[in-house]
Amino acid sequence: MTSPIPPVRPRVGLFVTCLVDMFRPTVGFSAVKLLEDAGCIVDMPMDQTCCGQPAFNSGDRDSAKKVARPLIAMFAGYDYVVAPSGSCAGMISKHFPELFADEPAILADVKALSAKTHELVSFLTDIMQVKTLNVQFDGTVTYHDSCSGLRELGVKQQPRALLQTVSGLAIREMKEPETCCGFGGTFCVKYPEISGKMVGDKTADIAATGATTLLAGDLGCLMNMAGKLRREGSDIEVRHVAEILAGMTDHAPGIAGRDPEGK
Amino acid sequence: MHRALPVAIRKGNNAMHVSTSPKFRENAHDALLDQSLQRALGRLKTGFKDKRSAAIAALPEFEALRDKAVEIKNHTLENLDHYLTAFEANVKANGGHVHWCKDSEEACQTILKICRDKDAKSVLKGKSMISEEIGLNAFLEKQDLQVVETDLGEYIIQLRHEPPSHIIAPAIHVHKEQVADSFRATHKGRDPNRVLDEPRDLLDEAREVMREHFFAADIGITGANFLIAETGTSVIVTNEGNGDLTQTLSRVHIAVASLEKVVPTLEDASTILRVLARSATGQEMSSYTTFSTGPRRAEDLDGPQEYHVVLLDNGRSNMLGTDFQDMLRCIRCAACMNHCPVYGAVGGHAYGWVYPGPMGSVLTPSLIGINQSGHLPNASTFCGKCEEVCPMRIPLPKMMRHWREREFEKHLGASSVRYGLKGWAFMASRPRLYRAATGLAARLLRILGGGRGALRSLPFAGGWTQIRDLPVPEGKTFKQLWEEQQKNKSRQDGGPK
Ligand code: SF4
Numbered sequence: 001m002t003s004p005i006p007p008v009r010p011r012v013g014l015f016v017t018c019l020v021d022m023f024r025p026t027v028g029f030s031a032v033k034l035l036e037d038a039g040c041i042v043d044m045p046m047d048q049t050c051c052g053q054p055a056f057n058s059g060d061r062d063s064a065k066k067v068a069r070p071l072i073a074m075f076a077g078y079d080y081v082v083a084p085s086g087s088c089a090g091m092i093s094k095h096f097p098e099l100f101a102d103e104p105a106i107l108a109d110v111k112a113l114s115a116k117t118h119e120l121v122s123f124l125t126d127i128m129q130v131k132t133l134n135v136q137f138d139g140t141v142t143y144h145d146s147c148s149g150l151r152e153l154g155v156k157q158q159p160r161a162l163l164q165t166v167s168g169l170a171i172r173e174m175k176e177p178e179t180c181c182g183f184g185g186t187f188c189v190k191y192p193e194i195s196g197k198m199v200g201d202k203t204a205d206i207a208a209t210g211a212t213t214l215l216a217g218d219l220g221c222l223m224n225m226a227g228k229l230r231r232e233g234s235d236i237e238v239r240h241v242a243e244i245l246a247g248m249t250d251h252a253p254g255i256a257g258r259d260p261e262g263k
Numbered sequence: 264m265h266r267a268l269p270v271a272i273r274k275g276n277n278a279m280h281v282s283t284s285p286k287f288r289e290n291a292h293d294a295l296l297d298q299s300l301q302r303a304l305g306r307l308k309t310g311f312k313d314k315r316s317a318a319i320a321a322l323p324e325f326e327a328l329r330d331k332a333v334e335i336k337n338h339t340l341e342n343l344d345h346y347l348t349a350f351e352a353n354v355k356a357n358g359g360h361v362h363w364c365k366d367s368e369e370a371c372q373t374i375l376k377i378c379r380d381k382d383a384k385s386v387l388k389g390k391s392m393i394s395e396e397i398g399l400n401a402f403l404e405k406q407d408l409q410v411v412e413t414d415l416g417e418y419i420i421q422l423r424h425e426p427p428s429h430i431i432a433p434a435i436h437v438h439k440e441q442v443a444d445s446f447r448a449t450h451k452g453r454d455p456n457r458v459l460d461e462p463r464d465l466l467d468e469a470r471e472v473m474r475e476h477f478f479a480a481d482i483g484i485t486g487a488n489f490l491i492a493e494t495g496t497s498v499i500v501t502n503e504g505n506g507d508l509t510q511t512l513s514r515v516h517i518a519v520a521s522l523e524k525v526v527p528t529l530e531d532a533s534t535i536l537r538v539l540a541r542s543a544t545g546q547e548m549s550s551y552t553t554f555s556t557g558p559r560r561a562e563d564l565d566g567p568q569e570y571h572v573v574l575l576d577n578g579r580s581n582m583l584g585t586d587f588q589d590m591l592r593c594i595r596c597a598a599c600m601n602h603c604p605v606y607g608a609v610g611g612h613a614y615g616w617v618y619p620g621p622m623g624s625v626l627t628p629s630l631i632g633i634n635q636s637g638h639l640p641n642a643s644t645f646c647g648k649c650e651e652v653c654p655m656r657i658p659l660p661k662m663m664r665h666w667r668e669r670e671f672e673k674h675l676g677a678s679s680v681r682y683g684l685k686g687w688a689f690m691a692s693r694p695r696l697y698r699a700a701t702g703l704a705a706r707l708l709r710i711l712g713g714g715r716g717a718l719r720s721l722p723f724a725g726g727w728t729q730i731r732d733l734p735v736p737e738g739k740t741f742k743q744l745w746e747e748q749q750k751n752k753s754r755q756d757g758g759p760k
Contacts, residue, residue, distance in 0.1 A: 016741050016742075018691075018701075020741060021701065021740050021741040021742055022701045022704065022705050022736055022740055022741075023705070023734065023735075023736045023737070024736070024737055025737055025739065025740060025741035025744050025745075026737060028741040028745070029741075029744070044741075044742075044745055046694070046698075046742060046745075046746070047694035048694075049690075049691040049692070049694060049697045050691045052691075054684070054687065055684050055687070055688060056664075057645060057664060057667070058667060058671065058676075058680065058684055059664065059666075059667030059668040059669070059670055059671035059672075059676075060668075060671050060681075060684045060685075060688075061668060061671075062688075063684050063685060063687070063688035064688075066688045066691075066692050067688055067691045067692055070692070070694075098661075147644065147645070147646040147647055147648075148645075148647070151646070151647035151648070151650075151651055152647065178648075179604055179648075180604050180644050180646035180648065182604070182644060183644065184643070184644025184645060184646070185644075185645075186680075187641075187642070187643065187644045187645075188644075188726070188727065188730075189724075189726030189727050190641060190642075190680075190726065191288070191291070191641075191642050192725075192726045192727070192729045192730050193291060193292055193295055193729075193730075194291055194295070194605055194608050194609060194642065195644075195730060196729070196730035196731075197295055197608040197609075198604050198605075198608060198644075199730065199731065201604075223733075223734045224731060226717075226732075226734050227717060227727070227730075227731030227732040227733055227734055228730065228731040228732075230716075230717045230731070230732040230734075231719075231730070231731045231732050252737050253716060255716075255734045256716050256717040256732055256734035256735075257716045258714065258715055258716045259714040259715075259716065
């Protein structure tokens with residue numbers, strides 16, 4: 001996986017993800033900055049919408065294919081596809097071949113797309129060989145390992161390695177950073193009470209660290225945890241890890257955070 | 264279609280066999296409010312999990328053993344008929360009997376016939392999930408046979424008239440004070456003021472009571488963790504030694520096992536045993552691993568006069584060659600439920616049938632039908648922890664997704680979800696429309712948020728806002744901003760590139 005020599009000026013197609021597109025563009029711009037700083041030429045195909053995961057995980061393969069199919073051609077011309085989400089990157093890299101397994105005519109193209117699709121932070125460290133970042137963040141953070149990134153793509157040390165190079169930043173691990181936050185896509189609205197128990201356990205674990213900022217690499221999980229923290233009246237700031245790594249925390253208040261006074 | 268359990272058995276007085284899986288949501292609601300249960304589940308958060316990690320850390324070849332175990336089971340499943348026939352031949356050669364049964368009804372009747380032939384009054388039982396699956400206790404009790412569970416946990420829930428809530432720790436939801444109450448109520452003729460405060464006291468009393476049963480037993484029924492084809496042996500693992508006594512002290516030993524328990528050789532069984540206990544309780548081996556090969560021989564000091572194996576299909580053969588075949592590798596170690604955050608939140612009874620947790624969410628629909636158990640494979644975040652810890656590398660989330668697909672194909676889910684998905688797919692496959700709609704929605708939510716950054720409630724988003732606030736969008740979508748940025752750039756660069 002890890003290539004010691006990073007590719008030179010690779011063309012990267014940013015898969016911005018539907019949640020980032022609609023809810024938190026700052027994450028998208030952080031991704032662009034990080035990728036460009038690492039030497040990539042970044043483009044964002046305008047016609048992308050979603051990776052199809054909501055339908056795929058709901059058992060609606062037809063809808064999933066309908067939404068996923070255009071991506072195959074849309075991203076064919078790039079060296080890499082990068083998403084600021086382990087969940088969406090995992091969908092494309094791990095599940096697309098399964099989704100299109102019954103279409104031999106396009107399977108080779110699908111597999112080519114899967115093979116070049118990466119989650120943002122692991123792409124920076126493992127492919128682009130980014131070792132340090134020249135940014136500042138004064139605060140104590142705790143990092144939640146989102147499930148798909150962790151278990152499908154092996155994203156675990158990469159974000160921590162980069163966070164450790166941010167000056168002023170200290171990481172305080174929670175007890176169970178790898179335990180699911182209870183988001184689970186449609187799960188959180190289909191079984192709100194169970195999801196509520198899970199996210200409640202998670203926010204207790206987060207609060208117990210004493211960290212003032214919560215980070216993760218997936219916006220779905222972040223919105224779930226931020227929404228719960230907000231409901232509990234906590235003032236822990238919640239951000240996508242890319243915002244810190246790109247030094248773009250002044251672009252927007254934390255997720256579910258109030259606008260600064262007078263804005 | 265898979266055969267459902269016979270109605271007669273499902274209606275038995277043991278509540279377990281009436282599936283409450285369709286009421287999963289209500290069950291979960293009650294479970295979350297049950298303080299005593301929540302306290303018990305809190306213990307599960309460490310216990311088994313920590314012990315498992317320690318055991319695995321101490322065995323560098325664990326991953327390689329897992330691969331080997333998977334390979335053994337896959338090979339066996341591909342040649343199931345061969346190994347089952349070999350197993351049968353070897354049991355017979357050792358003087359035992361094999362009864363092939365296609366479903367619960369046949370299995371129960373077969374067992375009853377053996378009991379009747381021996382004029383049996385009482386039946387001792389070792390812990391066995393398959394007997395739960397076929398509703399054996401309720402069936403035998405209806406026929407006026409006395410059934411005594413000999414595993415402490417099973418005994419406790421038998422006294423409480425409850426089904427197990429966990430496949431290796433059936434009474435995990437019960438506190439020791441509750442056990443003491445059950446003992447006082449059931450074990451008559453003892454000093455009512457005796458001390459039953461500590462697990463040790465409870466264990467000692469259970470032992471005493473049990474001893475009388477052991478010596479009076481006619482029939483001993485156990486499950487089997489493995490059936491070994493090359494030797495015609497059934498194997499059970501226990502920590503209390505009760506299974507041993509059940510099968511050696513009884514006049515007749517009946518082992519009930521489903522088809523997929525067979526493995527080719529003794530060596531294979533020992534390979535899988537090495538991952539089993541570590542995954543289950545974090546032990547290197549369970550305290551007792553008992554191999555039963557045929558009835559007592561002339562030179563044996565003890566052992567049953569008769570040895571029977573009830574080989575049960577009950578839906579397994581229907582799983583062969585389907586998306587669910589991998590599930591037949593399951594060795595019932597319970598690692599998946601020990602690590603499952605959903606199981607950890609609601610406990611085993613909420614699942615509403617015999618097998619809880621991730622393995623149950625895959626297996627139950629195969630056995631009682633997806634129309635009865637649609638909630639189970641849906642009530643998962645697909646966090647993947649179960650697959651990570653499953654020693655047999657069963658892709659549990661993937662198979663839950665396959666059940667969702669079946670459900671979707673059969674139009675079993677809520678129609679609102681169905682139309683919601685279709686509507687969403689319509690939008691998401693029309694980029695311009697999608698951009699306009701998301702741009703509008705982002706702006707609207709932003710306005711509704713009014714600078715507060717999050718919404719406390721929102722029509723049609725009750726599932727979300729019941730639990731947590733909804734963070735509002737920043738304002739414009741990424742694509743809107745990107746487009747603006749690109750335009751500015753090209754203007755600065757002096758026209759489009
Ligand atoms: S599915 Fe895997 S983890 Fe769960 S009980 Fe079976 S073997 Fe154990």
